[in-house]
Every structure is written in structure tokens, then in C-alpha cells.
Amino acid sequence: MLKNYFKIAIAVLKRRKFFTFISLFGISFTLATLLVLTSFLDKVINDEYPDAKRSRSIYVTGIEERGKGTRSSSALSLGYVNKYILHMKTPAAIAFHSMQIGTNAYHNGKKISVNYKFVNSVFWDIMEFDFLQGKPFSAQQVNSLDKVAVISQDLSDAYFGIGEPAVGKYLEVGNDKYRISGVVKNVPATAYMLNGDMYIPYTLSQDNPNEQTYFGSWNAVLLARSKSDMPLIQKEYEDIIARLPHSDKRFTKTLSNADEYLDAYMRAGNQDGKSKTWIYTALGIFVFLIVLLPVVNLVNINITRIMERSSEIAVRKAFGATANTLVYQFIVENIILTLLGGLFGLLLAQFFLWILNGAALLTNVHLTLNLTVLFTGLLICLIFGFLSGVYPAWRMSRFPIIKALKA
Amino acid sequence: MIKLQNIEKVYRTDTIETLALNGINLHVAKGEFLSIMGPSGCGKSTLLNIMGLLDEPSNGQLHIDGHTVTKLSDKELAGFRNKRLGFIFQSYHLINDLNVLDNVELPLLYRKVNAKERRRLATAALEKVGLSNRLRHFPTQLSGGQKQRVAIARAIVGEPEIILADEPTGNLDSAMGNEVMDILIQLNQQDKTTIVMVTHDEQMARKTHRLVRLFDGAQVQ
Ligand SMILES: Nc1ncnc2c1ncn2[C@@H]1O[C@H](COP(=O)(O)OP(=O)(O)O)[C@@H](O)[C@H]1O
Ligand SMILES: [Mg+2]
Numbered sequence: 001m002l003k004n005y006f007k008i009a010i011a012v013l014k015r016r017k018f019f020t021f022i023s024l025f026g027i028s029f030t031l032a033t034l035l036v037l038t039s040f041l042d043k044v045i046n047d048e049y050p051d052a053k054r055s056r057s058i059y060v061t062g063i064e065e066r067g068k069g070t071r072s073s074s075a076l077s078l079g080y081v082n083k084y085i086l087h088m089k090t091p092a093a094i095a096f097h098s099m100q101i102g103t104n105a106y107h108n109g110k111k112i113s114v115n116y117k118f119v120n121s122v123f124w125d126i127m128e129f130d131f132l133q134g135k136p137f138s139a140q141q142v143n144s145l146d147k148v149a150v151i152s153q154d155l156s157d158a159y160f161g162i163g164e165p166a167v168g169k170y171l172e173v174g175n176d177k178y179r180i181s182g183v184v185k186n187v188p189a190t191a192y193m194l195n196g197d198m199y200i201p202y203t204l205s206q207d208n209p210n211e212q213t214y215f216g217s218w219n220a221v222l223l224a225r226s227k228s229d230m231p232l233i234q235k236e237y238e239d240i241i242a243r244l245p246h247s248d249k250r251f252t253k254t255l256s257n258a259d260e261y262l263d264a265y266m267r268a269g270n271q272d273g274k275s276k277t278w279i280y281t282a283l284g285i286f287v288f289l290i291v292l293l294p295v296v297n298l299v300n301i302n303i304t305r306i307m308e309r310s311s312e313i314a315v316r317k318a319f320g321a322t323a324n325t326l327v328y329q330f331i332v333e334n335i336i337l338t339l340l341g342g343l344f345g346l347l348l349a350q351f352f353l354w355i356l357n358g359a360a361l362l363t364n365v366h367l368t369l370n371l372t373v374l375f376t377g378l379l380i381c382l383i384f385g386f387l388s389g390v391y392p393a394w395r396m397s398r399f400p401i402i403k404a405l406k407a
Numbered sequence: 408m409i410k411l412q413n414i415e416k417v418y419r420t421d422t423i424e425t426l427a428l429n430g431i432n433l434h435v436a437k438g439e440f441l442s443i444m445g446p447s448g449c450g451k452s453t454l455l456n457i458m459g460l461l462d463e464p465s466n467g468q469l470h471i472d473g474h475t476v477t478k479l480s481d482k483e484l485a486g487f488r489n490k491r492l493g494f495i496f497q498s499y500h501l502i503n504d505l506n507v508l509d510n511v512e513l514p515l516l517y518r519k520v521n522a523k524e525r526r527r528l529a530t531a532a533l534e535k536v537g538l539s540n541r542l543r544h545f546p547t548q549l550s551g552g553q554k555q556r557v558a559i560a561r562a563i564v565g566e567p568e569i570i571l572a573d574e575p576t577g578n579l580d581s582a583m584g585n586e587v588m589d590i591l592i593q594l595n596q597q598d599k600t601t602i603v604m605v606t607h608d609e610q611m612a613r614k615t616h617r618l619v620r621l622f623d624g625a626q627v628q
Contacts, residue, residue: 004509004516011504315500318461319561320489320517322482401461405496 002332009333012305013340020337023301026294027341027384028348031377033290035349036356038376039367044190044265046372051194051221051261052128058222058233059264060085061193063214064271065251072251073271075099077216078207084240090233091222095123098205099217100196105159105173112158114173116149116198118205124150126223127194134167134182141181142201149178154364155197156183173198189362193219193264214247222258234258291380298388302334306396313396314404323397330396334389335382342381346374408569408601409435409458414467416453416624427453428464429624437568440595440602442612445621451605452573454621458603459492459571460484472568489517493562497574499554501546507533507557508542514565532560536590552583559590563600570594572604576611588614 013020048054063080064073076085081096088094098118105112124136129150137148149171151159156166170177178200187195207216222237224230237258244254255271257263266276306313313326321329346369353367416428427450435441435458443451456462457469460476469476476487493514501510511529520528533539536556546554555575562570572591576584588611594600604615612618620628 003522004505004512007509008502008504015504311500312502312504315502316513316517317485318459318488318494319514319565320485322485322517324482325485325517402456405456405461405500 005329005332006336008329009336012309012333013337016305019301019304023294023298023337024341024344026297027338027381028345030290030294031342031345031380032348032352034287034380035345035369035373035377036352036367037287038373039349039353039369040190042370042372043188043365043367045262047188047190049185049191050127050129050187051191053126053223054261056224056227056230057126057261058091058224058230058237058258059193059261060220060222060237060256060258061264061267062219062271063254063256065214065247066253066255067246067248067250068252070250072215074215074217076218076220076256077211077213078202078205078209078218079211080214080216081218081220082209084244085220085222088222088233088236088240090224090229090236092225092229093122093126093223095126095221095223096120096202096218097123097194097199097221098202098207099219101217103173105171107159112155114155114197115195116173116200117196118202119199120202123199123221126221130185132183132185133165134180137181137201142203145203146201147176147178147204148181148201150182150184150199151180152186152197153183154186156180171198186364188365190365195364212247230260291384295384295388298334298338298384299392302330302388302392303395306392306399309396310399310404313399314401317401318405326397327390327393330393331386331389334393335385338381338385338388341384342377345381346377349377408437408439408472409433409603410468410470411454411458412468412470414454414457414464414469416450416457416462417465427624428457431467431624431626433619433626435601435603437601438595438599439617440592440615441604441617441619442615443603443605443619443621444607444609444612445627449621450624451621453624455571455573455603455605458569459494460488461494485517489514490565491568493565493567493570495555495558495562495570495572495575497577499546499551499558499578501554501557501561503546505545506542507538507544507546507549510546510557511560511564513561518565528564529560532564533557535563536560550583551579552586555579555583555587556590559587559594563594563598566598567600569601569603572602574605574607577607584608584611 051057060076062073062075086094100115100117102113102115105114121137121139121142132153136150137146141148151171159171160166160169166180166183169180171180189195222233224233241254241256246254257271259267263276266279316326350369357366411431411433414428414431418425418427431454443454445451453462457464472491479487508529511532512525515525515528530539533542536559538553538556538560541549541553576587579587591602592614595602606612619626
């Protein structure tokens with residue numbers, strides 16, 4: 001039976017090459033796009049390097065103050081981190097780091113761009129960086145303003161030579177020389193809150209730890225003892241914000257959030273939460289539209305095909321097919337079509353990823369089609385096939401026999 | 408075998424009502440070869456379709472093999488057509504996307520017959536109509552007479568008790584028409600299949616047991 005349906009499906013495909021191409025292309029293209037998106041989301045959500053403890057980490061990425069007709073928003077100041085965050089009771093550990101600062105290093109007359117970050121020593125305890133060489137710098141080194149650095153493998157390779165030992169050697173950036181304490185595996189650009197080429201003690205920063213402003217360029221990561229502690233931390237932070245004096249009398253309202261990973265990621269620095277909703281909504285609409293178009297297209301094509309195949313349907317009925325059998329046949333045929341489209345979509349997605357990875361739009365991000373992505377693809381195909389087949393099949397199965405046989 | 412009592416069929420469209428059949432009473436005996444003649448539009452196809460459960464009468468009773476077959480469910484209708492009836496149409500109605508063998512196997516798809524057995528029965532049916540050398544051909548590669556023979560093979564593969572043929576030779580020249588007619592006669596004589604055939608051709612009709620003439624939806628002879 002299935003084999004027979006398969007034969008018919010293929011024959012129908014062959015007969016209507018143009019429409020088949022259009023609908024297959026619709027499915028393939030959509031699927032490929034969804035697969036790339038899934039692959040990207042999978043990377044963002046499931047690649048836990050370097051914040052492997054992300055499931056019990058809380059991220060404070062910024063602060064916003066508002067007043068009548070005025071509004072200031074940015075990452076945290078070092079003074080704020082020092083005065084308010086470091087005194088929190090509920091977290092097990094508190095890391096903080098500056099945002100990336102871009103500069104250049106020169107080596108053998110070659111210019112190397114370097115993005116560095118200031119971090120405290122706890123940063124190394126909370127994050128689980130993969131040390132390829134050496135080790136992190138210590139709290140003591142931070143306190144004594146040692147010019148030490150942990151660098152990425154990319155920077156090490158570019159500056160010291162590929163695979164060359166770097167620990168103990170000096171790297172010159174700006175007007176300062178830093179002794180290399182360790183080399184870590186590259187952090188993908190998708191981990192935009194944490195990635196960098198070079199990490200150095202925060203005490204070397206020009207920022208004043210006692211500054212009064214709240215606005216600066218720092219983020220904090222608060223580690224909970226356990227997942228169940230996370231609401232406590234969030235509550236404590238809420239209380240801090242509720243009691244926080246305004247940094248200027250212009251302001252009447254303060255916004256700052258202690259987020260779980262994905263919320264912080266989606267927030268992208270925007271404290272009023274709108275951007276998060278916006279991203280989720282946009283993503284939802286995008287997926288909906290991109291799925292809707294080929295489904296509508298397929299339904300349309302399928303309905304046209306019914307008219308064309310009315311004689312076949314009538315003959316099948318005349319020789320004993322029930323309406324249900326025909327519905328089943330048509331859905332199976334349609335799923336075969338979408339699975340074929342899915343197969344091409346897979347190849348297309350692989351091609352897109354190859355282009356994306358090759359273009360290195362996102363440094364150190366290698367997107368792949370793993371099992372999660374493939375499974376998602378298969379599921380999407382089945383849903384496609386089913387959705388676009390049910391209504392046309394139902395209409396087809398109720399087509400009056402004699403009308404069709406007149407043709 | 409087939410018993411029609413006071414069969415009426417009214418076609419209603421938005422503007423007009425057509426009385427296609429008007430009080431038909433007819434009894435077709437088991438093993439009979441009956442032909443139906445009449446001018447175009449007099450209701451021959453309608454009558455045949457009603458006998459074949461492809462269309463429902465507006466009024467009247469229809470019995471096939473002792474069963475009252477008006478008001479059956481879709482599933483019961485399908486089962487009835489599948490096991491007891493075989494159709495042959497003027498324009499063949501083969502499925503062009505399937506080869507000859509697959510076309511002939513079609514009725515068996517809706518029974519519990521495995522693939523091997525289907526193949527065997529279909530091949531045998533095609534042998535009967537003299538087409539065992541065209542199994543892998545597609546309908547578009549066949550002549551009209553060959554197509555109609557495939558259609559006959561499809562109608563007989565499930566060994567139905569009744570074959571309903573609507574102008575089976577209507578699209579064929581007289582030589583091919585005679586070939587097809589001979590096959591039908593043989594089926595009737597050897598397998599005792601009951602056949603009801605609509606035809607325009609007096610000569611063909613004369614070869615059958617009985618002739619029924621319709622005029623304007625009513626039986627005139
Ligand atoms: N589906 C239909 N809707 C409306 N009128 C129909 C339909 N089918 C047949 N008729 C009408 O019923 C009459 C009988 O048709 P038909 O049985 O096909 O005649 P025949 O086969 O004898 O040429 C004709 O007048 C035809 O126009
Ligand atoms: Mg007719």
C-alpha cells in the first residue's frame with residue numbers, strides 16, 4: 001500500500017515539475033532557514049562555554065534611571081558594583097567584568113586587534129574556562145595590581161605563533177606589557193557578554209572604585225549556591241534597587257534587573273524589558289510567517305491537484321476506496337513530498353552554515369547541524385506535511401464520484 | 408441479481424430540475440448479459456451509476472444480490488463496490504501515473520491481499536484480456552483498444568459478480584470494439600459474470616441476452 005502511494009506521489013511530482021519545484025523549494029528554503037536559526041539558538045542556549053554554571057548564575061548587565069523627559073541607561077559603574085553588588089548576602093560568589101575594550105597590539109610589524117576585559121579574580125572561579133596553558137591570575141595578583149593577563153588561543157597564536165608556549169612571556173598592548181598567566185580556549189562571539197581576547201585584573205582599570213555615578217561599563221555575575229537560591233538573590237537585588245537613592249535629583253525612577261541567563265542574553269542591556277519581549281515576539285512572528293507561507297502555498301497547490309486528479313479519486317472510490325483511505329493516501333503523499341523537501345532543506349542548511357561559518361561573521365562560532373537540529377527539522381517536516389495535507393485531503397475525499405467520471 | 412423498483416432520479420441545479428430517471432423497474436438475473444440503449448441524454452449512464460452505487464436514486468428501491476443497498480454508509484458502499492462490482496467506462500479512466508500492472512491491481516489494494524498475490528492476480532487478469540506483454544507500459548503508451556482491455560482486466564481482477572460497462576466500445580473502431588465485446592461475452596459465458604452494458608451500437612446489443620430501451624428517463628421496451 002505504502003509503496004503504491006509512494007509511486008503515485010513520485011509520479012505526480014514528476015508530472016507537475018514546475019509546481020513541485022516551487023513547493024519543494026518553499027519547504028526546503030523554509031526548513032533551511034529554520035535549521036540555521038535552530039542551530040544558532042542551540043549554540044546560544046546549549047553551548048555553556050565558558051559559563052558552565054549558567055543554570056545557577058544571575059546576571060546584572062545594566063542600570064537605567066529616568067526622570068521627567070530624561071533617561072540614562074548603561075552598564076554599571078565600578079563604584080556601583082563595589083558599593084551595592086559586592087555587599088550582597090545571598091550569592092555564593094560574585095564576579096564582575098568590564099565590557100570589551102578594543103585596542104591594537106603590534107608584533108613583528110603586524111597589527112593585531114585586541115579586545116580586552118577587566119575582571120576580578122572570582123571571575124575565574126565562576127567561569128569554567130578551558131586553560132590550554134597556564135592558569136588564571138590570583139586574588140593577590142589582582143590586589144597588588146600585577147600586570148598579568150589571560151589571553152585567548154587566537155591571540156596567543158597571532159602574537160606568539162601558532163601552538164607556541166606563551167605563559168611567562170610578555171604581550172605589549174597600548175603602552176603596557178602584560179605577563180601571560182594563561183591561555184584559554186576561544187569564547188564564541190555568541191557568548192557576547194563574556195567573550196574577549198584578553199582578560200586583565202580590574203584593578204588596572206582607570207575607573208575609580210568609589211565613583212558616585214551608577215553608569216559605567218561593568219557587568220556582574222552572581223552565583224547561587226543552588227537553583228533554589230536564585231529567587232532569593234533576585235529578591236535581594238530588587239530590594240537594593242527599591243532603596244537605591246537616585247544618582248541625581250533629575251531622576252525619579254530606577255530600573256535594573258538580576259536576570260537568568262537567557263533573559264539577560266535577550267535583554268541586551270535594555271532594562272525595561274521591552275527589548276526582550278520584542279525579540280521573542282519578532283522571533284515568533286518570523287517563524288510563524290516563514291512556516292505559514294509554504295504551508296499556504298502547499299495547500300493551494302494541493303487543492304489545484306485535486307481538480308486535476310478528480311478522475312483518479314473517482315476511480316479509486318469506484319473500486320472500493322473509502323473516504324478515509326483517500327485522506328490517508330493524500331496525507332502520506334504529502335508527507336513524502338515534504339520529507340523530500342526536507343532532505344533538500346537539510347542540504348541547503350548545510351550549505352548556508354558552510355557559508356556562515358566560512359564568512360566568520362561571528363568569531364569562534366561554528367554552527368553545526370547536530371541531533372537537536374535534525375530532530376527539529378524532521379518534526380517541522382511532519383507538521384508541514386500534515387498541516388498542508390489535511391484540508392485538501394478532506395475536500396478531495398468528499399468529491400462526488402459521478403461528477404469526476406464525467407470528465 | 409439486480410432489482411430496481413420505481414427508481415427515480417432528479418438532478419437539481421439552481422435554475423432547473425432534470426428528471427433523469429422516471430420510475431424504472433428492472434430485474435437483471437444472475438448470469439444475464441443485459442444491454443441498455445437509448446438516445447443521448449435519456450438517462451442510461453445515470454441508471455448504470457445507480458446500479459453501481461456510484462450515485463444515489465432520489466426515490467425507489469435497489470437490491471443487489473438480496474441486499475437493500477440504498478442508504479449505506481461510505482464504508483459499506485466502498486466494501487460493496489470493491490467486492491461485488493466491476494466498472495468499465497467509455498473513456499477508460501485508467502490512472503496515467505501508474506503502469507498497467509499497478510492499474511489492474513487497484514481494486515485489490517482495498518482488500519486484504521498481499522503484494523505478491525496482487526501481482527499474480529493482476530497478471531492473470533491481463534492474460535485473460537491478452538495483454539500479458541504490456542505489464543510495464545503506461546496507459547499513455549497504449550492504443551484505445553488496449554486501454555479498454557486494461558480497464559476490463561481491472562474490472563475483473565477482483566472477480567466481481569457484476570460488471571457494469573458504460574459504452575465500453577464507444578471510443579473504439581469496430582475491429583477493436585469487437586475484440587472488447589468478445590472478451591465481455593467470454594466473461595459472461597465462462598465465468599457467469601452478470602453484465603449490464605450501455606451501448607449505442609445495435610450490433611453489439613444484439614449479441615447480448617436482452618435489450619432494454621430508454622427514452623427520456625423511462626423504459627420503453
Ligand atoms: N450531475 C448532473 N447534474 C444535472 N443534470 C445531469 C447530471 N448528470 C446527468 N444529468 C442530466 O440527466 C440526463 C441523463 O443523463 P445521462 O444519464 O448522462 O444520459 P446518457 O448517458 O443516456 O446520455 C441528461 O439530461 C443530463 O443532462
Ligand atoms: Mg452516458
